[in-house]
Amino acid sequence: MGVGRVEGKAALITGAARGQGRAHAAKLAEEGADVVVVDVCAPLPSVSYAAATTEDLAETVRLVEKFGRRAVSARVDVRDLAALRTTVDAAVGTLGRLDIIVANAGICVPRAWERVTEQIFEDTMSTNVTGVWNTVMAGAPHLIRAGGGSIILISSVAGIKAQPFMVPYTTSKFAVRGMAKAFAAELSAHGIRVNSVHPTGVNTPLASEEMQAELAAAIATNPRLGNMLLNMLPVRGTDPEDVANSVLFLASDESRFVTAHELAPDAGNSEF
Ligand SMILES: NC(=O)c1ccc[n+]([C@@H]2O[C@H](COP(=O)([O-])OP(=O)(O)OC[C@H]3O[C@@H](n4cnc5c(N)ncnc54)[C@H](O)[C@@H]3O)[C@@H](O)[C@H]2O)c1
Incomplete structure (x- = not known):
């Protein structure tokens, strides 16, 4: 059981049907927060790994x-700002407040550069970048009304150091890192902190066998570059809870003077 590190707060988490988003929802609830959990629960055209479901x-x-915490859930595509606003406004009406935003929904479609299609680039940018912007735009007015809060944008090690065979993904995750700093500057006037989180490989359905097979096929085209994916610590992957612990720290008042910062639970990957 938690010790109430975010007791009495309410959090919005996108991409919360499974994987890291689910871990963030569970961790924040364990530590005393109510949550709004949204997910598209449907496949995107360019994604080969299995989609999350409404059952998830x-x-x-x-x-x-x-x-013992309350959860408001909704099936929403983060690419749809109007739907996101309607959902978040209604959920805040139910829960009474919003203090924390975790913009986590994202996709990853690895390919050697010449095999990247317009559809892959478009799906990646619209979900990983526009979707994150939409999430902040839908949630931030409620944090302002609450008198402050914490916004956490989930980037990747690919937002600090280029990852091979992921031109769209690396582009999107660098954008998210910049977006966190830009929002941090303007929202500081409202007592809102904005930070980005940069995990290395995490054991979730995104890092599925299909995705690993796509990556392996791409690495075969230029094997030397495969080394860019290695972690400094001798581990292959991390767990969703490892990232949730970083999110919890940034969501809690323990990090009250941490803003415009990059927190990397990345096993040293970005320096390796
Ligand atoms: N797994 C990794 O190795 C890894 C590493 C670094 C960063 N990340 C990032 O972590 C975040 C979470 O990924 P994960 O590993 O838990 O993957 P995941 O596929 O298990 O979960 C992502 C969730 O986001 C949802 N989603 C996707 N597109 C959406 C959309 N347009 N609207 C609403 N929901 C949508 C999916 O349905 C899914 O439930 C992503 O931003 C990802 O880029 C993942």
């Missing part, structure tokens, strides 16, 4: 409720 999102709600 319902399981996230069950996990949150197990900790």
Whole structure:
């Protein structure tokens, strides 16, 4: 059981049906927060790994409720700002407040550069960049009304150091890192902190066998570059809870003077 590190707060988490988003929802609930959990629960055209389902999102709600916290869930595409606004406004009406935003929804489609299609580039930028901007735009007015808060944008090690065979993904995750700093500057006037989180490989459905196979095929075209994916610590992957612990720290008042910062639970990958 948690010790109430975000007791009495409410958090919006996107991409919360499974993987890291689910871990963030469960961790914040364990530590005392109510949550708004949204997910598209549907496939995107260029993504080969299996899509999350409405049953996955319902399981996230069950996990949150197990900790005695409230969860409002909705099936929303983060690329749809109007739908996101309607959902968040209604959820804040139910929960009474919003203090924390975790913009986590994202996709990753590795390919050697010449095999990247317009569809892959478009899907990646619209979800990973526009979707994150939409999430902040829908949620920030409520944090301002609450008198402050914490916004956490999930980037990647690919937002600090280029990752091979991921031109669209690396582009999107560098954009997210810049977006966090730009929002941090303007929202500081409202007592809102904005930070980005940069995980290395995490054991989630995104890092599935299909995705690993795509990556392996790309590495075969230029094997030397495969070394750019290695971690400094001798581990292959991390777990969603490892990232959730970083998110919890940034969401809590323990990080009250941390803003415009990059927190990297990346096993040293970005310096390796
Ligand atoms: N798994 C990794 O190795 C890794 C490493 C670094 C960063 N990340 C980042 O972490 C975040 C979470 O990824 P994950 O590993 O948990 O993957 P995941 O595929 O398990 O979960 C992502 C969730 O986002 C949802 N989603 C995707 N597009 C959406 C959209 N347009 N609207 C709403 N929801 C949408 C999916 O349905 C899914 O439930 C992503 O931003 C990803 O880029 C992942």
